[in-house]
Amino acid sequence: MLGLGADRLRADMNRLLALLFHQGVLDEQFLQLQQLQDETSPNFVSEVVNIYFHESEKLLRNLRGLLMDREFSDYKKMGIHLNQFMGSSSSIGAKRVRNVCVAFRAASEQNNRAGCLRALELVEHEYCYLKNKLHELFQLEQQRVLAAGVRYPIQN
Amino acid sequence: MFSSIAHNLHYKSLPLHSVPPPLYKYWKQIPRTFLVMGSAAGEFLRHVLPEKVGVSDHSAAGSELHVLAVDDSHVDRKVIERLLKISSCKVTAVESGTRALQFLGLDGEENSVGFDGLKVNLIMTDYSMPGMTGYELLKKIKESKAFRKIPVVIMSSENILTRIDRCLEEGAEEFIVKPVKLADVRRLRDFIMRGEEEGEENRKKGNHKRKLQDDYSISPPLSPAPSLDCEISSLLLPSSSSSSPECPSKRPRLWVED
Numbered sequence: 005m006l007g008l009g010a011d012r013l014r015a016d017m018n019r020l021l022a023l024l025f026h027q028g029v030l031d032e033q034f035l036q037l038q039q040l041q042d043e044t045s046p047n048f049v050s051e052v053v054n055i056y057f058h059e060s061e062k063l064l065r066n067l068r069g070l071l072m073d074r075e076f077s078d079y080k081k082m083g084i085h086l087n088q089f090m091g092s093s094s095s096i097g098a099k100r101v102r103n104v105c106v107a108f109r110a111a112s113e114q115n116n117r118a119g120c121l122r123a124l125e126l127v128e129h130e131y132c133y134l135k136n137k138l139h140e141l142f143q144l145e146q147q148r149v150l151a152a153g154v155r156y157p158i159q160n
Numbered sequence: 161m162f163s164s165i166a167h168n169l170h171y172k173s174l175p176l177h178s179v180p181p182p183l184y185k186y187w188k189q190i191p192r193t194f195l196v197m198g199s200a201a202g203e204f205l206r207h208v209l210p211e212k213v214g215v216s217d218h219s220a221a222g223s224e225l226h227v228l229a230v231d232d233s234h235v236d237r238k239v240i241e242r243l244l245k246i247s248s249c250k251v252t253a254v255e256s257g258t259r260a261l262q263f264l265g266l267d268g269e270e271n272s273v274g275f276d277g278l279k280v281n282l283i284m285t286d287y288s289m290p291g292m293t294g295y296e297l298l299k300k301i302k303e304s305k306a307f308r309k310i311p312v313v314i315m316s317s318e319n320i321l322t323r324i325d326r327c328l329e330e331g332a333e334e335f336i337v338k339p340v341k342l343a344d345v346r347r348l349r350d351f352i353m354r355g356e357e358e359g360e361e362n363r364k365k366g367n368h369k370r371k372l373q374d375d376y377s378i379s380p381p382l383s384p385a386p387s388l389d390c391e392i393s394s395l396l397l398p399s400s401s402s403s404s405p406e407c408p409s410k411r412p413r414l415w416v417e418d
Contacts, residue, residue, distance in 0.1 A: 033339045040242045040342070048242060056235045087288060091317045092235040095339045 009151035017144045024137055027100070034097030050142045056096050057135060063089040064128060071121055079112050082120070086112060101130045225352055226250040226278065230260045230285035230297065231315070236338070240284065243345045252278075257292030257300075260285070266304055280310055282352050287316035287323065295327060302331045311352060315340055
């Protein structure tokens with residue numbers, strides 16, 4: 005019954021996506037990205053998301069590095085990294101990540117280092133969750149594509 | 161079973177302006193309810209939103225529009241590039257204002273680096289960039305005799321009124337709040353195409369209607385935007401009173417962040 009594999013995987017993907025939307029992890033911008041994916045650009049979404057992961061990890065490392073420095077005072081620089089991170093999160097539809105960044109930014113504007121550290125932990129947590137779920141989604145997609153490509157003599 | 165998903169309504173009203181009232185991108189739209197179904201019916205990945213995604217069949221001025229996109233974010237460059245390509249535009253995406261000026265040949269260097277034949281029809285730039293901001297880039301372009309006629313669109317994730325005003329005053333065509341959507345890009349493309357067509361016609365007629373072109377580029381098309389407004393505002397709030405092409409001026413609320 006391997007022919008049903010592709011359908012089942014697609015159902016799994018839809019279920020995962022529905023969950024992520026329901027949880028507010030993703031928003032309509034993610035759907036917009038999916039709209040941009042087609043035969044001419046079949047891996048568009050995963051490509052963009054991988055760029056996002058790459059960029060984000062750098063930014064998050066920078067943010068943590070800044071805050072862990074005992075003599076940290078450059079809130080402006082932190083604000084710049086934060087804005088970049090918020091911007092790209094919003095561009096891929098990472099709603100929850102972006103929302104926790106808002107709290108981070110507020111703490112930063114108040115020069116509240118402790119608040120920033122707490123907010124950063126929240127951001128890292130949300131980011132990890134997002135990354136895991138999106139990896140799961142892309143794995144399902146890969147499997148689905150493989151399954152859909154399998155041919156059976158019985159089927160036509 | 162799959163739950164239905166209701167999306168939040170993002171709605172930012174257009175601030176009132178005194179004459180002339182340039183229209184600019186000020187709002188995100190559309191509450192959408194998605195019912196996710198299983199198996200074959202679950203074309204979630206290809207969910208078709210009201211507008212169809214397709215290759216444009218415009219022949220118009222005969223050639224594709226060439227857009228220069230400027231953004232320091234790799235993610236955003238990738239997205240805008242795709243948005244433009246899917247809208248049948250040629251794209252050159254660069255990461256900074258400096259690179260943009262280099263590409264245009266405005267950086268003071270003598271070499272033109274094969275610029276000939278690569279006419280740029282539209283420049284879309286992010287506002288917040290390290291080094292040269294989008295605003296500074298806008299100014300440089302508008303100061304240049306060769307390029308000041310090229311429409312420049314500013315994109316920003318911040319919806320700050322003073323920022324928007326400043327850009328429009330400096331000659332920006334539009335100010336788009338990120339994330340940029342396909343509808344934004346298509347609207348822009350149609351507007352630019354129309355401008356190019358009119359320019360072409362005028363050239364053929366031998367009319368020196370520079371003024372018309374200038375005016376045209378200052379006041380964005382009234383037809384596509386309002387109709388889009390209407391289509392979308394009718395989806396927005398069933399009880400909303402603003403359903404006419406005058407939508408923008410009727411919106412009473414001002415949303416300013418920061």
